[in-house]
Amino acid sequence: PPEPPTGVPPLDPVDPRYIGPFRLVGRLGAGGMGVVYAGLDDRDRRVAVKCVHRVLATDTDFRERFTREVKLVRRVRAACVPDFFGADTGAEVPWLATEYVPGPTLADFVRTRGPLSGQALAEFAHGVAEALTAIHAAGVVHRDLKPGNVILAPDGPKVLDFGIARATDGTALTRTGGLVGTPGWISPEQYRGAPATDRSDVFAWAGLVVHAATGRGPFGSGTSDVVVSRVLSEPPSLLGVPVHLHAVLHRALSKAPEARPTAAQLQQAVAGLPGTERHADAGSPNRTWAAVSVPLTDPREWIRGAPRKRSWARRHRTALTAVSGVLALALVVGLGVRALTGEDSSLPGEPSGPGGTTGGSAATGGTTSAAGAPDDAPEEYRDLYETGEVVVEPASQDEPVLVRRLEPSSDGGEPLDQLRIDFSEAVSGEFVDFRMTIDLEYLPDHGSLTVHSNEFLGLRAITPGQENLDFRTVGNTGLLAELTPDDPTETVRLTFSGGVAAVYFVPLETRARAQESLDYPGGFCVPRSMSGVSETREVETFPGRDYIGPLDTTLTNGAPLDNCAYTEDSEYQ
Template sequence: MERLQAADPSSVGGHRLVGRLGAGGMGVVYLARSPHGAWVALKVIREEYAGDPGFRARFRRETELASRLTSRWTVPVLTADADARAPWLATAYVPGLPLSEALALHGPWPPAQLRTLGAALAAALADVHRAGLVHRDVKPANVLLAADGPRLIDFGIARAVGATALTTDGSVIGSPGYLSPEQARGRTVGPPSDVFSLGCVLAHTATGRPPFGTGGAAAVLYRTVREDPDLTGLPEDLAPTLRACLAKQPDDRPTVPRLLSDFGEFAAESWLPAGLPALVADRAARVLDLPVPEPTALSEVPFTDAPPAPSRRWLLISSAAAGVGAVGGGTAWWRWARSGTPRAGKGPLPTRTIALLGDLSTAVVQAQARGARLAVDAHNASSDRTFDLALRTADDQGTAAGSATAAARLVAARDVYAVIGAGTNTAVPAAVPVCTAAGLCLLITRADTDALDVTNITSSLILRSTRTAGPGSVLRYLNRVVRPARTVVVYDLTDADGGEATVRIVTVYGDLLVGTVEVAQVAKGAGFTDVAHGLAAHPDTAVLFTGGLPARAAACAQALTDSGHRGFRGGDEHILGSPFLKAGGGWWISTGYCDPATDPKTRTFAAAYRTRYRTAPPPWAAEAYDAVGYAAHGLAAPGGDQRESLRAELLRKPWQGITRRYSYESQSQYLETGQDGGWFLYRVEDGGARFVARYDDIGKKKS
């Protein structure tokens, strides 16, 4: 347990907080005293999730179901508040030791204790399923070892039976290594999924290692879906049951009643292996003499039952931040576009300002600013417009701090109706919470980072296809044109996070439709010689590189060339740095930006850009042009003239731009990447990347 932090509240819902038990993606779990003096584990959900009305409804429904769950082997939900600013729930606090920690300290369990553990956890699942729930996250960390037996805890992602999994492209709810194949694929799950997870937990407890190995999440998920588990060392009498639990097909797994029969009764007298009872008792004793904590820094700011509305005080704070950031800032932080074309015989129109936020010293942001100005001029030249547009640019200096400061100034300017986030992965995420707090819509053109995966609970929209959906154009080219008999996915663990989604999409989700697929993991910092030599006997094998480091991709390209590989080689736009462009001749690349100077569908824009700026439009200029047009589309809709409602209006109706069709999935609120979803195919030649085709045109016969 950790001490309370200065930003933690002193109390929540009448519960006095004592310390932190843990923190995760959904929120923070505190040890607390209830108003009646009982110890509770109180989980406070992060406020960004609470901004989604659908989340509150699910949270309310699931806590109500969980509160009806009465089982010796689970921890009861005592009370909850789904309507608080930060929803919370309190469960009984059971002092003990997580199974994950016990395995790390004491290793595998003997067969007798393993069997009795299985009996208790199977009984817990029986009660969970009888209550109409599926746990969905059965893993060693969620099995608490108490003196009188184990408890299955943390129903944080439990869902009512039959509910559909909420996943974005390539995302998985659950813990890789313990979730079922159907859960790994993002499909609807039921009680058999929990049986699979229980089999993983018991196999890990028996052998001391996860049955599908370790490493990057994508590799573990691939083995879960496609390969047999490593069950070496299982006790002979339990091996058939656990193998059956780990069957790939849900219908082939034993039912929970069958498991109860196989495991037998819980043996309370000697259920823990030698050495663990003393450790569990010591852990339980630590809570008895805890002092009453000192009030934290936020003790005078109570949790309220309703989300806070924008206030005058917030606007003044934002304005003050703007003043501080402007001192010594060098050049002015805005520039105005020229005013609209006058309308004969009519009065002036209201003006809606759109801001563009990015590092104005860089060529790519300057190109976006130019594209945006062309869109503003095109809008203001329309005779049937109902408002004029103006463009303001704000410099984030390429840093997170600069982005947050500039965003605060834009928030304080009430004439700004939307912000185009033209910056990088470093800067743009810092603007998201600032804009969300004020309800200002942030339209993100080129940033592509996992830090933006929660945009569906913010005021932001990502206007591009992201690596979360994989290298779409390269996969389509492989499926429609190359059609390789064998593809090797080179998973570079030096950038494991950057390549994980692609590996999962190609293997688990099966978006590569032709031939066989193999994954070759390259250890962090290791070379690619072994992978290249492995391909020497099959030089026509297709290679798909996953990861986003240009130098690493260049090393892979050189190793393949040296080995005599002559098959297809592909990757995504993140590897297009100078080291790779020098070594990657002949590679095919999927991007989220078009080449407006070459793409036939952007000829009119390219001509206007050349006329205005005396140069060909570079990448991302057309995407910024579309961002302004898309914002204007939303502002023109009924209710779109209120900046807090602009995002909702944009999601309501698809819009066709010059680079792609803007249509968003209803749950994930990610750009739909099917027809005209904004993928483009390039080929590396002569030290540069040459535009080849849009996603929709790949594989089509030329007339």
């Protein structure tokens, strides 16, 4: 197996190589909740994927809490918390993926290099308070803030694992292991049996600052019983902490939670202390922070050590099913097929099988033999035609092109690109309609493929929290093109009525799966400014989100990466 990146422990032999859409390259750690893996997403961004223990995965109450927490966590946006990249709370083993943050934990840094001081200490205190402010604003309580859960990243401290501890409360793990949290970082009210609140996190914040400044906690060290007794009844020790931090730390370490400030008040109080001056760029740390932390690995090492990328079909293998022609047509009727290109009824040449094929199998274009492959298909492709699955994915993230391909049903085979769909031009109409010009190109040197207008579907909007795609048909059920190696290209035009935010190419083979999820990859944004005016615009004239380009429905950092189809919602503002 490839070597893991420098500084990242290798995967165990029993560890998975893929989780969801992520390719794993090593282990980042393990603990009471589960295992944290290092990985890459499809854009080669580095991620940390936390997989919960199987004992927790079998706990129904845990799954419900975990699901609620993930919904809250994905809304947290701040420079001092990792970006949210995705989660699957319904998987056999639930997982949560966030941005990978390079750098040592506070615990590791203090142990190997000593306490923080001066501006670095002030920046640490401010950054963690800023993170807690964002976390609490989203309705999340961390509950397990400690030196091992704060990374000293190159751009400032980042708080990890927020909100997950609450999902664990009440599971087998806590029923046998007691409180969620770590002795020395748990607030007095939690020891007395009260639930953790945002003020409990404030108490832990103060303990972190004392540890960062001195290498020890405000209540010293010793057995759990000794530390708990000090937390409940003794004043904290701030010996070695800069004097200008004493007042705010004493308030934050109050025995009574109501006497402690909020995280927002902490952030404001610390921002006014010496050493917390910021750059003009919002959220950037003080220059002295660069001396505290450096990246641990070269990002290129992750790419070299990662498994090969898998297609959307492979990532959703268990959910994909072959759809018969009758079922596919029934689904189209259920979606409300309407003729919008000039005819009011179906045209001759409708597909007699799924995917716009002519007398073909579920995964093939062209006339097929008994084996399901076109008569002239090379031998190396015949099994692919018989057992492969149709996939539609963007050709890249930078051009408005989709590719339809046949994907092997198991690892080890090579896919076959069948069709290139280029969304080359859009023309607005006078009544909020617009027309799109699409260039089709058949790619194999054998077989044939028919393309029908009912394979192009529109999407008006996605509501935040929506779990599947709600398509609208945008064309009639007529034949658009019949493509062969001798006549491989065709330029077609479709008319879209009433305005849509995105256009999808959905072969009938993929129709059921496309309906059932939000992450079907065959969609492109259309220019939002094109309404009420008649003019032609080329692709490159649409800057920013006002363009024809791949639609990414993934929520990143708590908000849609591409807002072209999402409705406005306050949580994304």
